[in-house]
């Protein structure tokens with residue numbers, strides 16, 4: 001194991017700066033830490049100290065990486081991308097679309113970099129689908145502080161199969177059987193997110209039709225039979241039929257139609 005870690009380089013600040021300068025990106029100032037509890041914790045500190053807009057946080061290792069609902073997000077040192085960005089929405093309306101927008105930006109950038117058929121599982125898991133099984137290789141945690149939003153993104157970069165914490169996980173290396181540049185992947189994602197964010201945050205109606213259309217086109221959950229585990233523990237079987245104007249998934253059950261704002265989704269067929 002240590003052999004594998006030895007060959008993994010930490011993030012290269014200079015290379016990242018060059019990649020960002022080549023692109024039209026809202027976020028240019030990277031704070032790169034070697035080890036943090038969670039990049040979202042550092043982003044919270046930035047918010048508390050009124051750090052200028054345009055700053056984002058990266059780390060080579062997280063000792064207490066978080067998923068949704070206080071679950072863990074784990075990856076060996078230097079094997080993965082951990083990034084947190086502070087977003088300032090112009091309006092409190094439709095914050096529910098922010099996780100979907102971040103997921104779509106990640107999807108678009110990775111699709112372009114990898115040329116693989118990857119999908120978004122509602123709300124914002126990035127998955128590769130093979131033989132009807134989905135393998136998650138990136139997850140997003142959105143946290144709200146006052147009128148700001150912290151988007152924390154974890155991308156499994158070059159973990160080997162035996163380093164992934166669960167059997168239905170994957171990494172870009174597993175998917176591609178080759179390496180990309182971590183810095184280029186980060187810059188491509190931030191560039192895609194910049195464009196989407198500016199378009200939505202400046203629009204009078206939000207989500208814009210193009211965001212809704214692009215999201216639905218790339219969302220694997222729609223038109224599937226699903227099992228949804230709700231935050232209270234209730235599990236329902238349903239058909240996923242739509243995404244609502246506030247970013248909820250609309251499902252049909254034997255009892256009628258309902259909109260779910262938060263759930264863990266398992267695709268059945």
Ligand code: BT5
Nearest residue numbers: 038039065066067068071073074083139140152153154169
């Ligand atoms: C997520 O949660 O998918 C959100 C993950 C967000 C991580 C980023 S990293 C940068 C920023 N800083 C943080 O502290 N967090 C964000 P959720 O859908 O709840 O998935 C968590 C579940 O996925 C866990 O319970 C494990 O079963 C599984 N898991 C843990 N680590 C994983 C990994 N590296 N790859 C795939 N699955 C993982």
